[in-house]
Amino acid sequence: MCGIIGCVGRGDETLDTLVHGLSKLEYRGYDSAGVAMASGGVDLCKTAGKIEDLRDALSSVSLSGSVGIGHTRWSTHGPPTNANAHPHQDCTGDVAVVHNGIIENYQSLRDELVSAGHTFTSDTDTEVVPHLIEDELADGTAPEAAVRSAISRLEGSYAIAAVIAGTEAVFAARHDSPLVLGLTEGATFLASDVPAFRDFTDQVIYLDDGEFARLDADGWAVSTLDGSPVEKEVNVVEWDPEETGKSGYDHYMLKEIHEQPRALRQCLRGRVDEMAGTVDIEDLGDLSPTGVQFVACGTSYHAALYGAQLFREAGIPAQAFLASEYATAVPPIGDALVVGVTQSGETADTLSALREARKRGARTMAVTNVVGSTAARECDHAFYIRAGPEIGVAASKTFSTQLAALNLLMLGMTNEEGAREVIAALRELPGNVQRILDESNAEAVAETYRDADSYFFIGRGYQFPVALEGALKMKEITYKHAEGFASGELKHGPLALVTENTPVFAVVTGDGEQARKTVGNVKEVEARDAPVVAITDGQSDVGRYADHVLELPETHPRAAAVLANTHLQLLSYHTAALLGRNIDKPRNLAKSVTVE
Known part of the structure; x- marks a missing residue:
């Protein structure tokens, strides 16, 4: 969840590079986005909504420079608003910070900072970081040391990137939240995931917990938080953009x-x-x-x-x-x-x-x-x-x-x-x-049951996890109620929910004891007028009791689980498409859940 992008060295193309990188991180899940550029000062633009909303907002402001950071936020502290979107700044406007993770001691830090005269403009835990950096700078601490000192006071999980006015560098650190560097001749990138910069390079360095990175015109350097240099291996990303x-x-x-x-x-x-x-x-x-x-x-x-x-x-x-x-x-x-x-x-x-x-x-x-x-x-x-x-x-x-x-x-x-x-x-x-x-005729089945009240998925043995996964897919992308059960559990309570508008998807393979028992469970729901869709290789007689059949080739039961799952993926996809859902970016969900 959330996405970070940083870039140094792309000149006038830096801002476009940041926005492009954010668009490549959309899959991680987000509800607001923003960018900050640093040169003589720090300028930023951020908004609740999607990357398209950020692009619209950028069309009416002027941001320039060759050093910048960007962020897509998935709300944890505070709702998705313009004020809560990243990057966050200090009181002077000279520091901008983006952050993934959760700062567990933010409330005590915030109370301390407010008592010292700092003004906060958001509900987020992240905003304490630029104010901590601000205090260090005010005491005469050099920019890099100020960032290190501020980060050393944080408890919890974080991937942090910061820029400071008058310093053409990006400073970053990680603890329990991913960060990776991308390297090219003349430019260096920072991101929470490789797709953010894969269009520009396949050379990467993965930061480990407790490591700090500086990206500037001379390249990059990685060290521990207390400043000890760290030798890092450069890896090659093998997949094509x-x-x-x-x-x-x-x-x-x-x-x-x-x-x-x-x-x-x-x-x-x-x-x-x-x-x-x-x-x-x-x-x-x-x-x-x-x-x-x-x-x-x-x-x-x-x-x-x-x-x-x-x-x-x-x-x-x-x-x-x-x-x-x-x-x-x-x-x-x-x-x-x-x-x-x-x-x-x-x-x-x-x-x-x-x-x-x-x-x-x-x-x-x-x-x-x-x-x-x-x-x-x-x-x-x-x-x-x-x-x-x-x-x-x-x-x-x-x-x-x-x-x-x-x-x-x-x-x-x-x-x-x-x-x-x-x-x-x-x-x-x-x-x-x-x-x-x-x-597969899954699309036709989806059309038939698109307006169902809820969906039940049942299976035994290797097909039980497939039933659970089929239900999860239906929930994730259609926003419809769906549940997966071990077939024998239907009669221990869930059968009370079965109606004529509750299709039951039964995964039945082979003709052994598990198949025979699941056929018995199918008969139980059929007797209660529930429609039945059998996902089967035809070795059992479950098709006799089904309203629809999604056919599987005969194979080993372990492989049959993969095949049955394919039908159920298509079923969920087509149901979601018919309902007009945002299939690739389901509401409230993130691809990589990096907070506990």
């Missing part, structure tokens, strides 16, 4: 749903040997845990539930925990491997859970999409899902590749019987997903 465009699709989400075959191929490439029936996961070392604990949030938590079942069936005790609960009441760890599943690698709750696990001596692993992310750097091991950049707020291709990656992880760590059959099904996944994308 065109991957973050819509490529002719109406929405990023639809594009990313259709990118799933390619994403799955990337996830599998070089990791499976179908002839030998083996999986080779590079650089994992000797991993033979007595148990596995998954920690995750949202969509990634659904993937974690799926992954925990994989390991249990392979004979390794495994549990999935909501990271927000784990971080505050961590269960006994023993010799368990703690695996954080996080698309961005920056999810605050998941990072907190992983850090707590490490404090207790556990080995940790990040299953993530982002090379160089905080989770990838801090964990003992990192396993990349290789989905490529995902811009739509609602996860799609990253969930599918998480499921595939967790299969690979389990197979690479165990000697499970039947591995050859699973590997063959994984190799067929890209083609089978493409088949569903080409043939």
Whole structure:
């Protein structure tokens, strides 16, 4: 959530570069935006609303310079207003600051500053920072030292960038909130995520917690907060900037749903040997845990539930925990491997859970999409899902590749019987997903039930996490009430909510006991006049009791979960499109949740 952009060295193009960078960060979620330029003084422009509103506001003001910062804000302290938008200034107007995160001791700092005569104009926690810098400057402290001193007084999480009148530099620091530098000849960039400057460079440096950066005409320097120099590795971003465009699709989400075959191929490439029936996961070392604990949030938590079942069936005790609960009441760890599943690698709750696990001596692993992310750097091991950049707020291709990656992880760590059959099904996944994308009648089903009161999703075994994810997608982008259940739980309360205007989406694969029991649950809702949509491979007779069928190719049950999910993604997408929702930027949501 929230986005930061900073730029030094683009001359007259700096302002346009900042606004362009903010537009590339829109996917993170925001409700206001602003920019500040520093030369002899500091000039800024900010507004509640969207980037388009900021552009309109900029058309009536004059901002110039070759040093600047920008921000998209997602409200935490105070509503989305012009006054609460970033950047924030001090009393003199000579300092401007942007900030992601939460300053936990802001109230005591604010009380101290107000007592000293400072005037505040916003409700935000961020505004204490420019005033702290102002006090340091007033005491004769040099600009860089003033910023360092102010930041040293903060408690909580932050990614901060500041500019000061008369100083052609951007100062920045991070703690529990991501910042990355982008390097080109003659210009340097700073952002909360690579897409903000990827059109200009593929050379990046990831800042770690407790590090401070100075960007100026001479380039960049990174040090600890107390000033000790830090050697940093320059990384190369491997994806092309065109991957973050819509490529002719109406929405990023639809594009990313259709990118799933390619994403799955990337996830599998070089990791499976179908002839030998083996999986080779590079650089994992000797991993033979007595148990596995998954920690995750949202969509990634659904993937974690799926992954925990994989390991249990392979004979390794495994549990999935909501990271927000784990971080505050961590269960006994023993010799368990703690695996954080996080698309961005920056999810605050998941990072907190992983850090707590490490404090207790556990080995940790990040299953993530982002090379160089905080989770990838801090964990003992990192396993990349290789989905490529995902811009739509609602996860799609990253969930599918998480499921595939967790299969690979389990197979690479165990000697499970039947591995050859699973590997063959994984190799067929890209083609089978493409088949569903080409043939799915999900749009017609969406048209039929667009005006439903609510939506229920049910499944057993591997299909239970898929039911949860199907419901979450429906909630996220249609704003309709939707719930996912383990099929057998319907009769333990939720059945009271079933009506003729409550479609039930039942994921049923195979013809074993789980399928037969789910068919029984379908009969229960059918007897109460609820419409039924079966997502099935046709091996059971659930189609007899369904009003509509979304067909799946026959495959291994583990792979069938990915295929069923594809239908449900399309169902949610088309329902949202029919309802006219803002699909790529659902209200109140952010792509990367970097506060707890």
